[in-house]
Every structure is written in C-alpha cells, then in structure tokens.
Amino acid sequence: MGAAQFETLPHRPGPASGAPLISGTLAWLECRLFEAHDSGDHTIFVGSVIGAEIGHDGAGLLFFGGAFHRIGTGSAAVSTANRPHTLQ
CATH class of the missing domain: 2.30.110.10 (Electron Transport, Fmn-binding Protein; Chain A)
Structure with missing residues (x-):
C-alpha cells in the first residue's frame, strides 16, 4: 500500500x-x-x-449494507445493482 x-x-x-x-x-x-x-x-x-x-x-457514493450505492437528489438512492433504496 x-x-x-x-x-x-x-x-x-x-x-x-x-x-x-x-x-x-x-x-x-x-x-x-x-x-x-x-x-x-x-x-x-x-x-x-x-x-x-x-x-x-454529480451523484455521491455511499457504502452500506455490504454494497456501494449512488446517492441521487432527495432521499432516494440507487444501488450499483439498480435496486432502489430509501435512505432514512
């Protein structure tokens, strides 16, 4: 490293x-x-x-639930697997 x-x-x-x-x-x-x-x-x-x-x-990137997810506008997040999630 x-x-x-x-x-x-x-x-x-x-x-x-x-x-x-x-x-x-x-x-x-x-x-x-x-x-x-x-x-x-x-x-x-x-x-x-x-x-x-x-x-x-651009859209942010977040790691949770064992995977990376893109953060869009508002509270919706779209995972790299295109599964919708809501951030609370």
Missing part, C-alpha cells in the same frame, strides 16, 4: 497535508489525526478537518 496505490489514478497533493487527492471527485476533506480508538478488529480514526473543497456536480 502507500503511494503506489495511487500511481494509476490522476491525483494531486493536498495543499494542507500533502495527502493524495483524487481528481474528479465530488468533494474532499484533509484531516489531521485527532484520536484513534481500538474497536474489536478495527481502529476508528477521528480527524480534525484542516482542508476541504467541493468539486464537481
């Missing part, structure tokens, strides 16, 4: 952190690590936002 995972993606270094920001995204946040909490076999990272930008128009 590390920098090599971004070699094939168009990106630029973040102005505040130098972290890779993927080109063409709807938005991005740069964060400084505030806290880390062990939780079972995961670590929950809490960050302080040090930079942000809203980018392009």
